[in-house]
Amino acid sequence: MTSTAAFLRSSLIMLAVGVLILLGIVGSSLWLVQANREYSDETASLRRVRSAIVGVLTTVQDAETGQRGYLLANDIVYLAPYTTALESLPKRRQNLIDNVKSQPSYAMQLDALNEAIDGKMNELAKTVALTREGKTAEAVAVVRDDAGLVYMNKVRAILGDFLDQTDGRLRVLVEKQLSAASTLQMVTIGGALAILVVLGGAILIIVQHVRDLSLATKEVELLNVGLEARVNERTEDLMRANQEIQRFAYIVTHDLRAPLVNIMGFLSELDTAMKAVSTYVLADNKTLGEQDIQDARMAVEEDLPEALGFIRSSTRKMDALINAILKISRDGRRKLQPERIDLKAMIDTVAANVHHQLVETGGTTETRVRIGNIVNDRFSLDQIFGNLFDNAVKYQMPGRPLKIDVDAYPDGPGRVRIDVKDNGRGIATNDLERVFELFRRAGEQDQRGEGIGLAHVRSLIRNLGGDITVQSELGKGSTFILTLPADLTKIVRSMEL
Structure with missing residues (x-):
């Protein structure tokens, strides 16, 4: 009992530790996955911001490149980058605004950026228009005024600051993602090691418990061997007596x-x-x-x-x-003759001998055998069950249909128990042992007999190495409890030695 309790306690502790470790791993993994998802979402957002910044900057630079080529060559072909930039700039500026307006560090500089871009684009448009009108000198003069340069430098400065902020945040996010991945890896490895340790401890506990059970089983087997030998000895002594x-x-x-x-x-x-x-x-x-x-x-x-x-x-x-x-x-x-007996068939045969007496009063018999064939002395068993059935019929309760139930089932190693129950007159408590004495009868003496039936039954069953007892209540019926060896061969051999 102590070993079993210790095993259960240790097993529950190991199970609790394992569950806690598993919950820790799952919780940490979920938290790190969630953090990594947030980092990934923010990284994707910053990459869109960076793309929008670069898009606006390159568009403005393309417009400036086209304007300068056109001024220098006075050829409409060189104006293509400017034209393309002019068409795509509004969309790219709106894309930039949409991506950075929710971030205060960017949003506060949007007005200055828009002002600088508008100033630069106006300066470019003005010089292109003058060049188309053939006023190249005036256009060059506008360029040399450095107003456009100031606007362009401001655009580059603001967008460069945007890029610096974005790249800095991206570096931080990458570091956090790498750290989260490393932490997740460590948690997984540590959790796996912890589970292996717990599993190893559980296996050790189980092995120890199995070893203890094996030792205990061997001890019980040794005790049973000795006990069975002593019981056989006592049984043989009683039989000899x-x-x-x-x-x-x-x-x-x-x-x-x-x-x-x-x-x-x-x-x-x-x-x-x-x-x-x-x-x-x-x-x-x-x-x-x-x-x-x-x-x-x-x-x-x-x-x-x-x-x-x-x-x-x-x-x-x-x-x-x-x-x-x-x-x-x-x-x-009489020398006992052990043979293999189908117990149910034998009991049914005995019941058939009193069937006509049962039918007269509406009585019934029911046999339930939960064991296989037994090896015993058929003559003795016929005598035993015949006497018990005859007694049940003889002492049935007047006015009540007799019912006899027989239930046979295992009663420990090598033993069989058979309960023969009836709903007859019953036996008074102080007569439960007297009914087995020779020439002693109990209850109302309204039936013929010398009082030897149950004494004969007890003598027969004890000669087989078994015993018989009775449980009864007046007016309700009796249950005769028979215990027998499942195999009479060993006892007969020991008696012949």
Whole structure:
């Protein structure tokens, strides 16, 4: 019990530790995955911001490049970058605004950026228009005024600051992502190692428990071997003692029966002699007095016949009792013949013998056998169940259909228990043991018998190495509990040694 309790306690502790570690791993993993997702979302947003910044800057630079080529060459072909930039700039400026307006560090510089871009684009448009009108010198003068340069430098400065902020934040996010990935890896590895440790501890506990169970099982087996040997010894001793008693009973009853036979023979002769005396006494004899004659007549006609009747009745009863004792003694001295028996079939056969008596009162029998075939003495079992069924029929409750239930099931290693239950008259508590005594009867004596049936049953079953007890309640019925060895062979062999 202590070992089992310790095993359960250790197992629960290991299970709790394992669950906590697993919850820690799962919780940490979920948190790190969520953090990494947030980092990834922010990184994607910053990459869109950076793309928008670069798009605006390159567009403005392309416009400036096209304007300068056109001014230098005065060829419309060089104006293509300017034209393209002019068309795409509004969309790119709006894209930039949409991506940075929610971030204060960017949003506060948007007005200055828009002002610088507008100033630069106006300066470019003005110079392009003057060049188209052939006023190249004026256009160059506008360029040399450095107003456009100031606007362009401001655009580059603001957008460069945007890029610096974006790149700096991206570097921080990359570092955080790498750190989260490293942490997740460490948590996974650490958790795996911890689980392996817990698993190893659990395996050690199980191995130790199995070893303890194995040792305990071996000890129990050793004890059972010794116990079974002692039980067999005691059983054999009891059987031998029972046989000695039966042999003694045989000798006693045999010696007692011989003089009874003689007495019965002499009684027959006395009966014959009495007829002669009766003839003489009843004859007309003048020498006898009237009183003597009356006394003689009384003795011959009443006293002697009455005495002889009592003697005959008593000797018949004693002869019946002695015959019963001889029957028990003979059964006890009979050599047991173990054979394989289908218990259910045998009980059903015995029940069939009283079927007609049960049908008369609406009675039934039910047999439930939860064991396989047994090896036992068929004659003894027939006698045992026959007596129990006959008793159930004999002592059924008047006015109530008799019901007999038989239930056979294992009762420990190598043992069988058979419960024979009826709903008859029942037996009083103080008579539960007396009913198994020879020539003792319990309850109302309204049935013929000498009181040897259950004594015979107990003698038979103890001769088989078993026993019988009874549980009963007056008016409700009785349950006779039989215990038997499942294999009688070992006991018979030990008796022959």
